[in-house]
């Protein structure tokens with residue numbers, strides 16, 4: 428096992444609306460090592476996106492500590508936090524969040540530049556595996572939802588981030604495209620030793636990854652039956 432990359436200790440997060448308070452994350456612990464892969468499942472509204480937002484520091488936790496590479500993220504100032512996100516994180520948002528005035532290629536290039544990385548053979552490989560080559564010079568509004576989703580995935584993994592946070596990255600894709608995306612994420616893990624934390628409602632997509640956990644009542648429940656990478660269906664894909 429590689430070194431521990433991400434550690435969450437006692438993370439809690441509640442949202443209040445009027446008199447009602449909903450405890451979405453409740454004293455939650457999590458440890459992710461380099462190269463590890465976790466599919467995060469759970470009912471709609473159980474807090475999966477909130478957990479990704481808290482890890483990426485887009486939302487503050489009410490309580491608890493997050494360590495990245497052993498360092499508390501709470502110690503970072505705004506500029507250091509932005510630098511950490513650019514270099515160490517890849518994020519696939521549920522709503523894609525492509526930059527509207529930029530073509531697909533420019534969206535990918537922009538993230539690469541922020542991370543201080545050049546366009547590489549790996550990026551070409553991602554574009555090929557995601558069937559993006561004919562789409563690279565199109566603007567987001569010229570792309571279908573599934574095509575935008577594939578650009579967003581390429582953008583998130585182009586710089587081979589140590590940690591990928593992906594919120595339903597196959598939610599808008601048919602089964603064949605979804606399998607291709609999952610195979611590519613597994614490849615990312617192997618090529619870059621990236622850790623992957625992926626929210627999904629698809630058991631088929633989850634089965635590509637090493638481990639599954641369900642978020643329920645603010646806590647993670649690990650599935651002991653999680654498949655091992657060696658048995659994952661991506662191996663059957665040519």
Ligand SMILES: Nc1ncnc2c1ncn2[C@@H]1O[C@H](COP(=O)(O)OP(=O)(O)OP(=O)(O)O)[C@@H](O)[C@H]1O
Pocket residue numbers: 442443449451469470471472473474475476477478
């Ligand atoms: N900014 C916010 N303000 C108030 N409530 C919020 C906020 N963000 C999330 N919530 C609430 O927190 C709960 C968890 O939301 P979250 O989006 O994390 O769930 P989820 O598991 O990702 O759901 P889904 O599978 O439907 O995407 C929901 O009840 C939601 O209404």
